[in-house]
Amino acid sequence: xxxxxxxxxxxxxxxxxxxxxxxxxxxxxxxxxxxxxxxxxxxxxxxxxxxxxxxxxxxxxxxxxxxxxxxxxxxxxxxxxxxxxxxxxxxxxxxxxxxxxxxxxxxxxxxxxxxxxxxxxxxxxxxxxxxxxxxxxxxxxxxxxxxxxxxxxxxxxxxxxxxxxxxxxxxxxxxxxxxxxxxxxxxxxxxxxxxxxxxxxxxxxxxxxxxxxxxxxxxxxxxxxxxxxxxxxxxxxxxxxxxxxxxxxxxxxxxxxxxxxxxxxxxxxxxxxxxxxxxxxxxxxxxxxxxxxxxxxxxxxxxxxxxxxxxxxxxxxxxxxxxxxxxxxxxxxxxxxxxxxxxxxxxxxxxxxxxxxxxxxxxxxxxxxxxxxxxxxxxxxxxxxxxxxxxxxxxxxxxxxxxxxxxxxxxxxxxxxxxxxxxxxxxxxxxxxxxxxxxxxxxxxxxxxxxxxxxxxxxxxxxxxxxxxxxxxxxxxxxxxxxxxxxxxxxxxxxxxxxxxxxxxxxxxxxxxxxxxxxxxxxxxxxxxxxxxxxxxxxxxxxxxxxxxxxxxxxxxxxxxxxxxxxxxxxxxxxxxxxxxxxxxxxxxxxxxxxxxxxxxxxxxxxxxx
Numbered sequence: 001x002x003x004x005x006x007x008x009x010x011x012x013x014x015x016x017x018x019x020x021x022x023x024x025x026x027x028x029x030x031x032x033x034x035x036x037x038x039x040x041x042x043x044x045x046x047x048x049x050x051x052x053x054x055x056x057x058x059x060x061x062x063x064x065x066x067x068x069x070x071x072x073x074x075x076x077x078x079x080x081x082x083x084x085x086x087x088x089x090x091x092x093x094x095x096x097x098x099x100x101x102x103x104x105x106x107x108x109x110x111x112x113x114x115x116x117x118x119x120x121x122x123x124x125x126x127x128x129x130x131x132x133x134x135x136x137x138x139x140x141x142x143x144x145x146x147x148x149x150x151x152x153x154x155x156x157x158x159x160x161x162x163x164x165x166x167x168x169x170x171x172x173x174x175x176x177x178x179x180x181x182x183x184x185x186x187x188x189x190x191x192x193x194x195x196x197x198x199x200x201x202x203x204x205x206x207x208x209x210x211x212x213x214x215x216x217x218x219x220x221x222x223x224x225x226x227x228x229x230x231x232x233x234x235x236x237x238x239x240x241x242x243x244x245x246x247x248x249x250x251x252x253x254x255x256x257x258x259x260x261x262x263x264x265x266x267x268x269x270x271x272x273x274x275x276x277x278x279x280x281x282x283x284x285x286x287x288x289x290x291x292x293x294x295x296x297x298x299x300x301x302x303x304x305x306x307x308x309x310x311x312x313x314x315x316x317x318x319x320x321x322x323x324x325x326x327x328x329x330x331x332x333x334x335x336x337x338x339x340x341x342x343x344x345x346x347x348x349x350x351x352x353x354x355x356x357x358x359x360x361x362x363x364x365x366x367x368x369x370x371x372x373x374x375x376x377x378x379x380x381x382x383x384x385x386x387x388x389x390x391x392x393x394x395x396x397x398x399x400x401x402x403x404x405x406x407x408x409x410x411x412x413x414x415x416x417x418x419x420x421x422x423x424x425x426x427x428x429x430x431x432x433x434x435x436x437x438x439x440x441x442x443x444x445x446x447x448x449x450x451x452x453x454x455x456x457x458x459x460x461x462x463x464x465x466x467x468x469x470x471x472x473x474x475x476x477x478x479x480x481x482x483x484x485x486x487x488x489x490x491x492x493x494x495x496x497x498x499x500x501x502x503x504x505x506x507x508x509x510x511x512x513x514x515x516x517x518x519x520x521x522x523x524x525x526x527x528x529x530x531x532x533x534x535x536x537x538x539x540x541x542x543x544x545x546x547x548x549x550x551x552x553x554x555x556x557x558x559x560x561x562x563x564x565x566x567x568x569x570x571x572x573x574x575x576x577x578x579x580x581x582x583x584x585x586x587x588x589x590x591x592x593x594x595x596x597x598x599x600x601x602x603x604x605x606x607x608x609x610x
Contacts (some may be wrong), residue, residue: 022193040409077130079118124150291337297479316475383527
């Protein structure tokens with residue numbers, strides 16, 4: 001086994017009263033591929049900073065081989081004092097061997113030109129410049145803290161290829177599961193201040209972690225039983241020699257102390273999305289929509305139909321117009337051409353993962369209650385804000401903490417808490433995975449799978465897309481967007497099978513949706529002409545649907561009365577039956593409207609034909 005280039009031993013560090021690192025360690029040899037995993041706030045970034053020599057522990061030893069080059073990518077890089085991004089990257093080389101060609105190559109691959117003024121960069125651009133600087137000298141050791149943040153999908157795939165081809169030893173902290181699986185050969189788990197090492201990549205981590213936690217729980221249970229037995233002996237046992245009694249009493253005190261000092265596993269986020277009544281069968285229908293900014297087309301001749309229960313992912317490079325397309329499909333933006341029709345009874349909640357709606361000066365409590373005292377409405381029910389904070393792993397003493405000083409992971413959990421408290425049947429998620437730890441990502445994925453409504457998702461997380469979406473709308477360049485069935489990997493396979501041929505504008509492979517059993521898929525009718533009766537029915541159906549929705553709302557309000565059944569059981573049964581009948585009638589009316597709408601579109605095409 002080669003000697004390590006860098007190792008940390010018995011590292012301890014305490015912030016405030018709670019130890020962050022307790023007897024932690026890290027050993028890095030030439031060519032290692034290590035992923036460092038742990039919950040948000042577990043100390044991963046701090047351990048990387050200590051490894052880089054940028055932070056000092058309270059106790060422990062750090063040793064680096066003389067002459068070993070180490071480069072560290074921080075989540076908050078400092079570019080001050082450099083005239084251009086190129087000068088900043090070149091400064092990352094050894095003083096006597098700057099390589100301008102490699103520096104420019106890396107900057108251009110990361111979407112920068114080299115002449116940018118660092119003071120004028122956005123946070124994402126500064127991170128990409130810092131990534132170029134870390135990669136440029138091909139160091140002996142590369143310490144990367146969330147390198148995929150602010151990278152689009154092409155950028156993430158390029159980074160993965162670049163890292164794979166490097167000879168550097170790499171320690172990687174990332175929430176990108178696919179990147180961890182593809183690159184890592186060793187996994188270090190930082191949990192409750194202690195590091196545990198698995199001599200295998202991230203693919204093997206989760207079963208191993210679960211086994212470790214099960215063994216720990218079993219040992220804790222055995223300790224409790226042994227303490228109980230010793231306490232019973234102390235009360236009722238036969239008196240033995242005094243020295244033996246003192247020894248056993250000392251052992252009992254030691255076991256009690258061990259139990260008191262034990263830090264149990266970190267709690268999981270309690271993530272439950274409040275759900276509104278079902279939306280209509282059709283959620284959104286876009287026909288030949290277009291949007292341009294100046295001479296640049298963002299969306300061109302795009303059509304799609306989104307039905308209740310669909311999970312639609314939107315992917316593409318930075319600047320392709322993903323958020324613009326999302327806003328067009330939800331009615332937040334009016335197209336320059338074409339038409340977007342929204343379905344009925346939509347209750348939309350948007351997850352603003354860019355955090356533009358968060359006031360940095362507001363307290364955590366005010367951000368959750370919107371300044372409304374000490375209660376927050378969750379799914380229509382009032383809950384004390386402290387209790388709701390605990391569901392998302394916030395401590396009671398954080399209630400008055402300004403939002404601006406929260407970590408990235410804490411702000412991400414705050415956004416989830418705000419969004420999931422409001423009832424919805426349409427979730428619009430714009431980069432929801434940023435800064436979430438892997439456990440919270442898994443839970444979010446499970447909740448979206450159980451969600452009864454519709455999901456529109458913009459994401460650069462390949463694994464998350466594969467696990468969640470039923471179709472992918474992908475940017476193909478020059479304003480073209482194509483829809484593919486399945487997840488991100490399915491999209492890549494379909495592109496490869498098509499030999500990179502782009503379908504006609506607005507075409508694409510329509511997704512196989514997963515509608516509820518009571519709402520089967522509709523196909524376009526054979527007839528291409530509409531009768532007078534059909535046209536009349538199409539005009540009358542919206543009013544009928546609205547009336548049925550009003551009736552359902554009235555009946556639902558009656559059934560919500562907890563005393564209704566006790567007061568009048570017969571009327572309660574009649575109301576329940578009427579509610580079910582109205583729901584069925586509404587579903588049938590929506591199906592009829594969808595069928596006639598398809599027929600109307602086919603008829604218009606036929607009328608334009610010679």
